[in-house]
Amino acid sequence: MSNSLNSAHGVSKLLTVALASLVLSACFSTAPKRPAICTCSDYLPNASRPAWADRESAAGGDYVSQGIAECSGSKTLDFADADRRARDNLGRMINVQVKSEVISILKDTGGTGGSSRMGQITSEHMSDVLLKNSQIFSHWLDRDSCTIYAGARISQSDIDRAMREAKAAEQRKFVNQPWSLQVTGEHSESIRNQLSQTMSELGASIQAAGQDKSGLLLTGELAEVSLQSNRQLARVSLKLQVHDSNSVIWSRQVAGKGVSFGGDSEDVLITKAVQDALNNANDDLQKLMQESVK
Numbered sequence: 001m002s003n004s005l006n007s008a009h010g011v012s013k014l015l016t017v018a019l020a021s022l023v024l025s026a027c028f029s030t031a032p033k034r035p036a037i038c039t040c041s042d043y044l045p046n047a048s049r050p051a052w053a054d055r056e057s058a059a060g061g062d063y064v065s066q067g068i069a070e071c072s073g074s075k076t077l078d079f080a081d082a083d084r085r086a087r088d089n090l091g092r093m094i095n096v097q098v099k100s101e102v103i104s105i106l107k108d109t110g111g112t113g114g115s116s117r118m119g120q121i122t123s124e125h126m127s128d129v130l131l132k133n134s135q136i137f138s139h140w141l142d143r144d145s146c147t148i149y150a151g152a153r154i155s156q157s158d159i160d161r162a163m164r165e166a167k168a169a170e171q172r173k174f175v176n177q178p179w180s181l182q183v184t185g186e187h188s189e190s191i192r193n194q195l196s197q198t199m200s201e202l203g204a205s206i207q208a209a210g211q212d213k214s215g216l217l218l219t220g221e222l223a224e225v226s227l228q229s230n231r232q233l234a235r236v237s238l239k240l241q242v243h244d245s246n247s248v249i250w251s252r253q254v255a256g257k258g259v260s261f262g263g264d265s266e267d268v269l270i271t272k273a274v275q276d277a278l279n280n281a282n283d284d285l286q287k288l289m290q291e292s293v294k
Contacts, residue, residue: 038146040071040078043139050140052151056093061157065089067150078148083136086152090134094159133158174242175203175289178215185221190271191238195220198278202289216293217243223253225270234258234269238277242288250288254281 056065067085069078134154141148170176179199183192195218196206207215224237235257242250256277258269 038071038143039073040075040141040146040148041143043071043075043078043148044141046143047140049142050138050149050151052138053140053142053149056089058093062153062155063090063094063159064151064153065093067152069148069150071146071148079139079150082139082148082150083152086136086150087134090152090154094154133162169292172292173289174216174291174293177204177293179204179206180215180217181206181220182217183220186225187222187267187270187274190267191220191222191274194271194274194278195240198282198285202282202286204289219243222270222274225273227266227269231266231269232260234266234273236270236273236277238274238281240281240285244293249294252281252284254278256280 052064053066056063058064065086067082067087067089069081069085071078134152136150137153138151139148140151181192181195181199183189183195199206199218219241221239222236223239224235226235227233228235235255237253237255239253240251241248254277256273256275256279258264258272258274258276260269260272264272
């Protein structure tokens with residue numbers, strides 16, 4: 001009898017321990033996660049994956065690319081983000097062709113500052129044409145990754161038109177006009193040489209003496225010269241003007257100084273002062289070179 005009671009008691013203890021283990025396991029186990037809900041599932045109806053979502057193409061006179069944006073829950077923002085990325089990818093896709101055409105443009109216009117202006121043409125004109133003429137032709141919702149795809153397209157004819165506009169704009173710039181120099185007054189030869197070098201460094205082409213003087217005329221003269229400190233310091237005021245066939249279209253008067261520490265001659269001092277004046281005028285001249293002739 002005693003053995004039976006002990007056996008029953010042992011079984012009861014085992015059942016109690018097992019039940020307690022089940023309760024603790026239920027308390028501390030992690031509940032299964034619910035599948036994530038795509039915040040943009042209501043943006044678009046279900047549709048099979050389009051071919052344009054997987055590859056870029058350049059066929060049939062059109063360039064086609066895509067942009068992908070993660071869903072945020074704001075349809076307007078998500079579509080705008082995907083559209084922007086599609087246009088960015090489209091720009092990258094056609095950039096190689098554009099660069100080669102820009103190099104050709106710069107060779108045609110005869111400019112020597114091509115590397116610096118190439119990026120300017122590409123960014124200004126191609127960004128403009130992409131914004132104006134590229135078309136977002138479709139959107140697609142990938143519910144598995146919760147992302148929005150935008151398809152962008154631009155035609156070769158739009159790119160060609162943009163490059164024609166870029167070429168015309170480049171040809172109108174001051175830097176690509178034929179230039180003549182005219183320097184009068186004292187130290188004219190020295191000033192002319194320095195002015196010619198400055199213009200060449202800016203990318204302008206100076207016509208040789210005896211050539212047809214069509215185009216623009218840059219004139220220079222010393223408006224003021226003073227020697228100070230026992231001829232150890234020269235100060236000048238250099239007057240520069242740009243003329244078209246009818247009038248003065250640009251004018252600057254810039255100061256410069258030349259310092260001697262070893263008994264330089266008056267000519268050397270003034271040459272130093274003129275170079276300093278041209279250095280001071282360089283930013284204005286550089287800005288002028290990239291403007292368009294009206």
